[in-house]
Amino acid sequence: MHSNKKGKNCNTNRDSGGSPRPKKSLGQNFLNDPKVVQDIVLCGDLTSADAVIEIGPGLGAMTGRLAEAAGLVVAVEIDGDLIPGLETLCRLYGNIVLIHGDILKLDVEKDIIDKYVRPLGLSKVKVCANLPYYITTPIVMKFLEECPDLIDSLVIMVQKEVAERMIAKPGGKDYGAMTVTVDYFTEPSIQFIVPPHCFRPQPGVDSAVVKLEVRKTPPFELKDKDHFFRTVKAAFLHRRKTLANALANSSLIDANAADVCEVLEVMGLNVMARGETLSGAQFAELSNRLLEKKS
Numbered sequence: 226m227h228s229n230k231k232g233k234n235c236n237t238n239r240d241s242g243g244s245p246r247p248k249k250s251l252g253q254n255f256l257n258d259p260k261v262v263q264d265i266v267l268c269g270d271l272t273s274a275d276a277v278i279e280i281g282p283g284l285g286a287m288t289g290r291l292a293e294a295a296g297l298v299v300a301v302e303i304d305g306d307l308i309p310g311l312e313t314l315c316r317l318y319g320n321i322v323l324i325h326g327d328i329l330k331l332d333v334e335k336d337i338i339d340k341y342v343r344p345l346g347l348s349k350v351k352v353c354a355n356l357p358y359y360i361t362t363p364i365v366m367k368f369l370e371e372c373p374d375l376i377d378s379l380v381i382m383v384q385k386e387v388a389e390r391m392i393a394k395p396g397g398k399d400y401g402a403m404t405v406t407v408d409y410f411t412e413p414s415i416q417f418i419v420p421p422h423c424f425r426p427q428p429g430v431d432s433a434v435v436k437l438e439v440r441k442t443p444p445f446e447l448k449d450k451d452h453f454f455r456t457v458k459a460a461f462l463h464r465r466k467t468l469a470n471a472l473a474n475s476s477l478i479d480a481n482a483a484d485v486c487e488v489l490e491v492m493g494l495n496v497m498a499r500g501e502t503l504s505g506a507q508f509a510e511l512s513n514r515l516l517e518k519k520s
């Protein structure tokens with residue numbers, strides 16, 4: 226630790242209480258309301274037979290409560306400055322595994338499930354986290370697209386507007402590619418809203434705790450999952466275009482405007498329809514029928 230001439234502490238990595246100073250670049254808005262922490266853990270429906278992944282344990286506000294409720298907590302934290310404090314927490318509880326790393330770079334099955342969860346005789350995990358908001362979408366997509374079969378549910382704190390996008394219905398401005406993807410893999414619900422004053426430092430937006438219950442069976446049949454997601458992505462890339470134009474001009478899928486219009490007519494939809502008006506099931510039918518035309 227450095228001292229200035231007057232002997233004052235000038236280590237800028239620590240605040241006046243000695244805690245690591247929050248890093249905006251890592252989305253560090255730490256929870257400082259025990260009631261919110263308790264309510265998030267309750268939403269997880271955890272028992273001692275559960276293994277839970279916590280993304281970004283931070284100063285450990287939720288980690289101890291999770292360790293009390295679940296059989297095992299695997300906590301993944303990217304910030305090396307927070308690791309010593311978390312190691313102390315690990316020593317207090319015997320059932321926390323701490324991984325110092327980037328959640329987006331880990332292989333969930335190989336690095337977490339195979340190493341720590343399967344040896345306990347479990348095959349699935351629950352996710353509970355106050356997410357770093359700058360990477361909410363990549364984290365949610367990673368878990369849903371890479372390993373939906375290994376996840377029971379995700380209870381996550383996200384920005385309120387992201388929560389609204391997750392549960393949006395077709396036709397509204399919030400409805401988009403993320404809505405369709407979340408709906409394909411899960412049954413989403415907003416559990417409660419969390420105001421900025423429950424965090425330190427306070428974020429500039431309201432937050433919401435969302436529960437995503439991973440579906441046991443898909444809601445509709447897909448001929449090719451990858452083609453379905455590329456169709457959805459292409460449809461929402463240019464929201465102002467008609468669906469026929471958006472798909473025909475996209476490099477994501479191989480379709481021409483005439484084929485798309487023909488399929489929309491067969492499906493009883495307006496050829497001038499925009500992507501945001503189609504439900505997930507309608508996107509599935511569109512993707513399946515476009516593939517049939519190619520075969």
Ligand code: SAM
Pocket residue numbers: 251252253254255256257280281282283284285286287301302303304307326327328329354355356357358360
């Ligand atoms: N769970 C703590 C709480 O509720 O007080 C901290 C939540 S804070 C919103 C997000 C946490 O995620 C921070 O601790 C941050 O360092 C961590 N984080 C940011 N990016 C990460 C990444 N790519 N992988 C793992 N953790 C990350």
